[in-house]
Amino acid sequence: MESDIENRPTAQAKGLLPIDIERIKADFPILDQKIGDHQLVYLDNAASTQKPRVVINAILEFYRKYNANIHRGLHYLSEKATAMYEHTREHTASFIGGVQPKEVIFTGGTTGAINLVAYTWGEENISEGDEIVISEMEHHANLVPWVILAKKKNAVLKRIPVTPDGYLDLTNIDTIITQKTKLLAVTHMSNVLGTINPVEALAKKAHAVGAVVLIDGAQAAPHMPIDVKAIDADFYCLSAHKMLGPTGVGVLYGKAELLDAMPPFNLGGEMIREVRFDKVTWADLPNKFEGGTPNIADVVAFDSALHYLEELGMDNIRQHEMDLTAYTLDQLSAIPGLEIQGPRNSNQRGGAISFTDSDIHPHDISTFLDSKGIAIRAGHHCAQPLMKIMGKVATARASLYIYNNEQDVDALVKALGEMRRYFGL
């Protein structure tokens, strides 16, 4: 699976074989280590995933052979670097469903992508009395920008409730999405509950009232095939670091006509056409939104992450995670004192599994598991309002990815069993 970053295919290779987890594990150098006396079991993938050798090597190779600033450089390195950077844009465009490359804007992450929309589209299109619809299961990244924008503009923030079993409650959706709705901003997959939301149906409802639809794909894009055109998303946001790519790279997909009409963001070099002291005209898409020197090396390396995912096949990845999620839910259910959040049907959820213990605080759970080499996350997962609604101060969350297998889950389950003894319960 090593690939020469100079000659990379754009076409989506569809993996056909069942996923061989042992072979995959071997592609991730970090997994081959001990934490204290214990083999590392990495189950914090919803926070950030590990990187396969091809991605690490792509960064290495870029800095060793091709590094230069991009755009308009007339020398070999700059031309190479520019071509590689733009290649990732094309690849990303194809990965998310075959959009135009100029509709793919590179940002620092999902947070950066959503903020870009809030500061530009939001600033210009949200006025007093307008309604912004979010859900109760949003990550702060898709919540705080809208809370603040609504406050600033005297707009109304409305929310789609969450049912006790972790689904969006669509009972009253027609009173939530109304003629006043200007924006629907909702997550494709919850980072706390794992729930996969019916974004296609929601987008349809929102479009029917003329609203714009932003989908937070930070958790979905790594784990299932994404087709932004099928969803009919106006904006779709994702983070490279959650899908095998480097930190510091995010993607904002936006429909060209929307992006074209928006004012630029992050003003500076390369995003202008002409600058005078009294007037500035903007460059065309995508440059208009990529002022300054971008995170070139990491964008280039992100290409290798997409390639790796495609070689496995996003359908296969989804299947593997459904199977492993079902297994995990099953195993965790058998542990006394444990309460699991979110849907029980692995068809309708991803592998981010939140749970609590009736007696042990999530932070103690996490620290205890860490002593066994098991990395999970504990806390509010940047979803404080959802925590409150769930009646929890925090949860422990194990989240799965392509390199996890049943043994990893078994290690978790075994440690959770020991934990209650350790704390004298």
Next chain:
Amino acid sequence: MESDIENRPTAQAKGLLPIDIERIKADFPILDQKIGDHQLVYLDNAASTQKPRVVINAILEFYRKYNANIHRGLHYLSEKATAMYEHTREHTASFIGGVQPKEVIFTGGTTGAINLVAYTWGEENISEGDEIVISEMEHHANLVPWVILAKKKNAVLKRIPVTPDGYLDLTNIDTIITQKTKLLAVTHMSNVLGTINPVEALAKKAHAVGAVVLIDGAQAAPHMPIDVKAIDADFYCLSAHKMLGPTGVGVLYGKAELLDAMPPFNLGGEMIREVRFDKVTWADLPNKFEGGTPNIADVVAFDSALHYLEELGMDNIRQHEMDLTAYTLDQLSAIPGLEIQGPRNSNQRGGAISFTDSDIHPHDISTFLDSKGIAIRAGHHCAQPLMKIMGKVATARASLYIYNNEQDVDALVKALGEMRRYFGL
């Protein structure tokens, strides 16, 4: 010069020896390559610098051993990654003159840093009739945000002119910086002319009228010792990729009392204290300005870049570049038809040297030099207004760094000689 990223000193090691360029060149894998038949001569350092092995290896090592999302992770990898990320913050704070770590905000680059100030401090503090003072030699990154802000707020953009020999013209400075001045935003070193500006004196003048001072240090920080406290800068901005560090990392230094009073930017996870659907309270510095998952690996590797620079010693680096700049100016002056821009005194300038040929367009110069393996940049260098003032449509720019020596300059000079013959002049 290999360093273990786990146990890195924060203290500034001062290099004492004269700089051994051959040894330095050997630290940069990319320099050891041929472009066609010619050895690469990299003279595009003002656009972006190359990376020493220690920096590349730090990225590698991070992803191989420590990668995880930072902040509040209760497992080994996350604690390690957090400690490393924060270590770079401390190191940066010490590198720029010993400020408080919480005054160091990581951004995507200088452009991101300046925009952060424009969107937050600028938004709140600039009103109708206020004056923003910039210079005529600003990079678009320190120009476009203020042009747009001035327009939006009906504020006045005033500029410090540039003399024909490339210095700031301070003759009428007291009519430019006035009681109405709210912000002075000026570059420490010009990316076109190489000029080092008297930022200390300018800051004093600006502070005397109660204005805030932002210094664009993108070109200065890589090449000379920086002491933001001696300058008394309120904000100081720099880019890691121009100082041996990875792409995608920038720094905004800001005085704590200013940063504390500013609204946050890039809203999302980790920059909040508490989120409700109707209200958000912000985290303390520096988190308030670092919403979302930052560019963790590259921030961690930036530490190695700072360390490398410190081992050489910023004073030594400055001395080497002064010497080599003097030599370059001397050699270029002897070429018929060539016109050099900017100060002639290498004490008052850095090693970004712009020039034009009386007959050959800068783009043709650059393409020709590239055919000899020599990388320079040609164009407006994101300083269109300065170009107009200089009466040029573009310039060719050779820019030096620590791994350049007289042979590199000789190769440039020899190629420029051949060029006129090639174009039949």
Next chain:
Amino acid sequence: MSGSLDDMYRDIILDHYKAPRGKKPIEEANIASDGHNPACGDELELKVSVDGSTVRDVHINCKGCAISVASSSMLAEQIKGKPLEEVKGLAEQVRKMLKGENVQLPEDTDDLDALKGVRNFPVRIKCALLAWVTLLEGIKTFEKGTGESKTINLEETD
């Protein structure tokens, strides 16, 4: 993991965690202060009755992790019956200790030494701090005589 698990969860800590002291409500209190750590979700309610210049009784109710609960429980145990000045000094000492300074705790407060283990778990230090800064805030308000203490919001105070 930066420290060993048993460094943090010492027997004394687990003992306090499983049977926290100071749970019993008290009749009247001169000091009332609430603590909150939004990052963790920990919440703490503290009431102290002061007799002259001596702490007569303490009620502390902490919803949080083992560390914050144990630290609260130790606080309740330690301050009861002590002069307010001594209590203040002790709280300051504990705060310094948790922040990594080398402090010498008073002789009769050996239990508190167990909190030192938390220092190897940077993210958990705030958990141990919560009770003590909440107490200090309460005393401050009491001494100023200005009535109600503001809720301690941990990020603001550390």
Next chain:
Amino acid sequence: MSGSLDDMYRDIILDHYKAPRGKKPIEEANIASDGHNPACGDELELKVSVDGSTVRDVHINCKGCAISVASSSMLAEQIKGKPLEEVKGLAEQVRKMLKGENVQLPEDTDDLDALKGVRNFPVRIKCALLAWVTLLEGIKTFEKGTGESKTINLEETD
């Protein structure tokens, strides 16, 4: 470098660059169009006089790099005396050729083939394009009869 230097700077290109055709001002023009490439700073002034439906005379003044100057000069040489329809077709063909499409240029326009070398230097393609898109814009305005052409700003048109 993606191509060899001589691929781009062919003799014909350098010949046009050193002695650009169409420099001579013309008396009256039915077509007047300006081109500008802000990224490069290239500026171009184009005037064409049309007699019936045939190009009678051309004036082109290009301040720019060797490629944009040579491309302008070739344009001047090629279109003089040709029917406007043919000129339009040719300009479209050149545009396609520069964008990498496989086109068959008319027989008597061999010189233009030399511009193909630019395709290996992506950043320079716009330099070669400038004259031709400026011409197309001028013809469009002429045909609409709406008077002055807008200035071509290269980034908008490609």
